Amino acid sequence: MRITSIEKSDNNKSMARVCIDNGAEFVLPLKRIDALNLTIDKDIEQESLDYILKYEVYAAAKNAAVKFLSLKLRTSFEVEEKLREMGYEESTINKVISDLAEIEYINDYKYAAKYIAEKTKLKPKSIKLLAMELGHKGIPDEIINSTIEELNPDDEKVALELLKRRYSKYNEFDEKLIKKMKSYLASRGFSYNQISKAISKFIPEDGYNADFNCDKY
Structure with a gap:
């Protein structure tokens, strides 16, 4: 197999899509592509491709998500959108979200509770409006309703x-x-x-x- 192209992402200049002549493709940070010595016209063994698809891509996506989350608390939807913007496939995104949620690095319940508590204190508004804002951030209705019921804002x-x-x-x-x-x-x-x-x-x-x-x- 041979690498046919390495195209920089239009949405994120630090990312690039690598295409293989067998139809396989993946995205990785340019730095990681250089570290793996992936270049156009280079031959790549199936074993190496399998490793990249299974481990390298996942690791890169997870690192990007953790870095994004380190800046401030985010919803699972916001992390999904960030990874999607970087070009990662849905299967990779879903696995990253699932794994980070399992260790509670992503927790939509905590996000909703913190959001309502902070907004009520710093910039008060009706719970109806807060619920709409949480919905726009991708928080599911059941989580919003459960959080409101628990906090019981007046x-x-x-x-x-x-x-x-x-x-x-x-x-x-x-x-x-x-x-x-x-x-x-x-x-x-x-x-x-x-x-x-x-x-x-x-x-x-x-x-x-x-x-x-x-x-x-």
């Missing part, structure tokens, strides 16, 4: 705390300011009822003299 309490943070400096509340408060909470995913209750609890009885009905939304 949306009404969060909405009220947001109002306190942003509007405590005001002593009087007119229609214009109340409209801003409603829009502010709505932008963070809170429902009509949650917004109404939070505003009712936040505004002091003597803070708004006109007929104010928080149900008018």
